[in-house]
Amino acid sequence: MTGTGQKDSQRWRGFQIIDACLAPGGVPLPRLAARVGQTPFFAYDRALISQRVADLRKHLPDDVALNYAVKANPMPALVQHLAGLVDGFDLASAGEMMTALDTTMPAERISFAGPGKTRDELTRAVAAGITVNVESERELETLSEIGRKAGQRLRVAIRVNPDFELRGSGMRMGGGAKQFGIDAERVPQVLRWIGQHDFEFLGFHIFSGSQGLNAAAITEAQSKTIDLAIELSAHAPSPVRKLNIGGGFGIPYFDVDVALDLAAVGQGLAEHMPRVRAKLPKAQVMVELGRYIVGEAGVYVCRVVDRKESRGQVFLITDGGLHHQLAASGNFGQVLRRNYPVSIGNRIGQAADETANVVGCLCTPLDLLASKMDLPHAVVGDFVVIFQSGAYGLTASPTAFLSHPHPSEVLV
């Protein structure tokens, strides 16, 4: 139980198992919890992140760059780790920019997208020398003013709101009326405006959806994205040098989900790349991924504090809850609640001999981490592990809810 025991070569959901304990980064949970000094915590497995990047490199065409979307998990150590693995960072706030600039990633490979960028954020982005993916004419005008004052030529790309969306995606980021980007049909006039002002035009950012598990749908969206970029490039003041075709690669959260066929996605993109090379010869195509790179490499770990039977049902009450892992409780934008994968972290491989509800310590019935799940019999002190917690976990949760202690994070 303490990591001194015999090593077990088995793995569970990618993670090492040592003496029936999950071992993120090879450190069994009891020892990891002792090192962290508390539960709950999030643990991210460095090797699993590296492995995922290697898988992407293997399957994506060689001339496609791989960017990390910092919003998925902005833990500084993790972003530092990724700085040595990916080709660029994409940001959604000035806060993320601070983290990104503290790494070795050059400013030229960092871009900043997001609606409603304030003048302060734009000013900081200009000072940092990163690329701004502009989302509106107002942003362009503000940037032009900032550039004039700073005597700097600004690097801009256009975030385009396409007229299509990623079929079957968990979240639709494009198509129809949207707050994101500039409607595709307005882009030609915006490109003209850019040409008349002192900008360094880099290219396009076209994002049509996220959390897609269907390779064919992703390939279709990528193909349409490439077509749209080629079409819009006719109006550009200079050749397209950057083409961010977005991400959209999902991970399986629920029993009903089937993992994305990455080889098929890579093959699909390879088939469309010749069109880019022919029509946009100077363009670096980049894929922007967040969740897909880190989501499956992270677990949320809490401890059983109480075990209770109420009217025939077993409740494992933990020191964690939805204040740390909101999405796992089914309360963050989900219409239908389903269980995330959950295990008793020090009883991996033991037979599931009871049906239990795993709940958090909050005074609300929403705080349900696993509903009627078959699990090995757990006792007070055992570890509850929620998988698929590496992305949009801690930062997407209401940590101040009910004023409980803040969870820790560890990259191991």
Add this chain to the structure above:
Amino acid sequence: MTGTGQKDSQRWRGFQIIDACLAPGGVPLPRLAARVGQTPFFAYDRALISQRVADLRKHLPDDVALNYAVKANPMPALVQHLAGLVDGFDLASAGEMMTALDTTMPAERISFAGPGKTRDELTRAVAAGITVNVESERELETLSEIGRKAGQRLRVAIRVNPDFELRGSGMRMGGGAKQFGIDAERVPQVLRWIGQHDFEFLGFHIFSGSQGLNAAAITEAQSKTIDLAIELSAHAPSPVRKLNIGGGFGIPYFDVDVALDLAAVGQGLAEHMPRVRAKLPKAQVMVELGRYIVGEAGVYVCRVVDRKESRGQVFLITDGGLHHQLAASGNFGQVLRRNYPVSIGNRIGQAADETANVVGCLCTPLDLLASKMDLPHAVVGDFVVIFQSGAYGLTASPTAFLSHPHPSEVLV
């Protein structure tokens, strides 16, 4: 616009209006924003909170005590304000306990409920001398150990999981199998155990639901609660001195909601109080309210950063979003998204002459603060106000999501 103009006697949703500007605590928004130094922020109106407590005092029977559930809004200044107005505080964590003990509220009037209390939390509660509402046999045993070590006689009440629930409540806290409290049918044996150990038994905490808008349903639940307490008291080792009958008083969030008839609730409870006086003559009945006391006294204020038309729809893009007011985006446990009441805070009373979507600055389509709402034409720099934001606003939101700056809070 700066608070120096002529005063307007009109009010909007309880708040003063000065020169067409919402004026929480009598300070018009432009001036309040200048004082706070940023948007977004939450503003809580001290007078509206006091008024709500006065309304409760007017309608509830004189011998019913009024407790504040700190979890609804733990802002220290607000809790300080309420310390002078209510009869007690109810807590859900040791973090809330720190805030409560920093006020003038005596420890004897503070109680701590919640599933999964850790040994550390229980030890701190014992040291503070507050009442623990025990939720399980394990908590009782742990408390007994802590008490022996501390040489202290412990004040405990039993949180009962009733066998009924508040009809039509937004959240069901009792009835069926639950992580909350001890099942009513097991309470007699637990009372026996308490009598055999060195505890000061205070009474019961019975909570059957929250966010109820139907006075008759609340009265019915209160009546059943009183019956259950009387029934259980037969097994108690000493007379019941505290009977916390919970809260459940809701506030209207949506167009379709009708405000709770507080007079009817007060009258209903008055009709059942003689039964308490006869059967539990030493019992102080208390109502525990959070949302109802502070929810309508708070607004969330952000600013329009961009204004954009996309494929025929208007988008007002703000510097706020779901990372500060998650429930208003419809993503915190809601099945069906409805608009919270939203106004342009410096155009109160102006005709609604366009239909707009109000969105936040996050890179996610979930970040929708108002969908297709009729509003006066707003421009960049205008204030967007979300009402009904005094409870479960800031602390129930994922503030670290996308690493944007933290919002401020002001009690005014």
